[in-house]
Amino acid sequence: MEQEKTLLTWKARSRPYNPDQEKTRSVILVLGVLITLVLVFAGEWMLIVLMAAGAFYYYAQNKTAPEVVEYSITNKGLRAYGRLYLWWEFKRWWMEPKAKEILLVLDLQSGMMGRMYIPIGNAKEEEIGKALEKYLMNEKPQETPVDKMTKWVGEKFPLENKI
DSSP states (O other), X not given: OOOOOEEEEEEEESSOOOSOOHXXXXXXXXXXXXXXXXXXXXXXXXXXXXXXXXXXHHXXXXXXXXXXXXXXXXXXXXXXXXXXXXXXXXXXXXXXXXXXXXEEEEEESSSSOOXXXXXXXXXXXXXXXHHHHTTSXXXXXXXXXXXXXXXXXXXXXXXXXXX
């Protein structure tokens, strides 16, 4: 049995983080209040509770800075978040910009999650690509209808530029 060898290691935040989202936050707050008023008149109390829980989650995510995590690519798989993800668990990978960061996106074979998003921080994209190309295919999948709809809504209603 072959021993595990580390090919590349880097440290980065555990998730994308942009603390300067005051404008976005206020737009979402106003939209949330308007939707809540409509739901109060409709008597949909469970939806109001669900929206309050979602608002709390959004607030907690934006007010809490993410921890710094060490990521490693090895000959056995990817070490992240204290776990070894074996190569057979992944389908493909690609790089994607989000929230002023570059993310390594890994498609999972199965499970509830579907995709794993890993910020690359100060690591070089080329080095990560060379290490991953030995084990996985670099291919971005076609956009699904949900991806297309999300992109369209984001272009038509940009939350950052409304105020």
